[in-house]
Amino acid sequence: GQQVMQIPQYQHVQEGEDFTTYCNSSTTLSNIQWYKQRPGGHPVFLIQLVKSGEVKKQKRLTFQFGEAKKNSSLHITATQTTDVGTYFCAGPKNTDKLIFGTGTRLQVFP
Amino acid sequence: DADVTQTPRNRITKTGKRIMLECSQTKGHDRMYWYRQDPGLGLRLIYYSFDVKDINKGEISDGYSVSRQAQAKFSLSLESAIPNQTALYFCATSGGPGLSYEQYFGPGTRLTVT
Numbered sequence: 318g319q320q321v322m323q324i325p326q327y328q329h330v331q332e333g334e335d336f337t338t339y340c341n342s343s344t345t346l347s348n349i350q351w352y353k354q355r356p357g358g359h360p361v362f363l364i365q366l367v368k369s370g371e372v373k374k375q376k377r378l379t380f381q382f383g384e385a386k387k388n389s390s391l392h393i394t395a396t397q398t399t400d401v402g403t404y405f406c407a408g409p410k411n412t413d414k415l416i417f418g419t420g421t422r423l424q425v426f427p
Numbered sequence: 428d429a430d431v432t433q434t435p436r437n438r439i440t441k442t443g444k445r446i447m448l449e450c451s452q453t454k455g456h457d458r459m460y461w462y463r464q465d466p467g468l469g470l471r472l473i474y475y476s477f478d479v480k481d482i483n484k485g486e487i488s489d490g491y492s493v494s495r496q497a498q499a500k501f502s503l504s505l506e507s508a509i510p511n512q513t514a515l516y517f518c519a520t521s522g523g524p525g526l527s528y529e530q531y532f533g534p535g536t537r538l539t540v541t
Contacts (some may be wrong), residue, residue: 413483414460416472
């Protein structure tokens with residue numbers, strides 16, 4: 318069945334270092350969404366990408382959708398302690414539900 | 428988001444007991460979802476509903492049932508709880524006709540089955 322994998326599973330960085338998480342789907346996606354879950358919290362929507370090769374930025378966060386629409390990445394420049402949490406990508410399956418990636422947990426040391 | 432609420436927030440129960448988790452939303456969304464979160468496994472879909480008369484199974488529906496009492500209410504039941512149903516459960520809503528719309532999650536229910 319359709320799978321969405323993320324790497325790495327965990328990442329520890331020093332504050333100020335960059336961070337990237339990668340999302341790979343076994344099938345072509347019509348769009349991809351990214352969510353952030355703070356420790357002890359719930360997933361919160363960050364962004365959606367729709368077009369092949371699309372790049373979107375939110376302050377220090379850069380999101381990219383692959384040309385083949387089967388992969389995506391989230392890059393954080395100069396991490397801060399507020400970036401701590403688990404980042405999930407999610408892609409649609411058929412027309413009615415999302416398949417979430419396994420998530421990348423980011424820890425930032427001050 | 429306060430727009431999506433879940434009760435209870437924490438529950439400890441014994442094997443074999445029936446448990447109901449409730450979700451309410453004030454966002455006016457038609458679509459509601461129940462997910463289960465386990466460490467390292469991400470979010471897995473249990474059931475989803477697009478309106479009061481529509482109920483659909485997700486990836487891991489065995490051992491669970493749901494009820495959509497109203498547009499704003501979607502309940503998840505464990506008929507006979509077992510220890511491997513210990514997990515964090517999230518309710519979510521979505522307003523879009525397709526998957527181009529983001530999902531809004533409730534605060535979660537942490538369920539422990541002993």
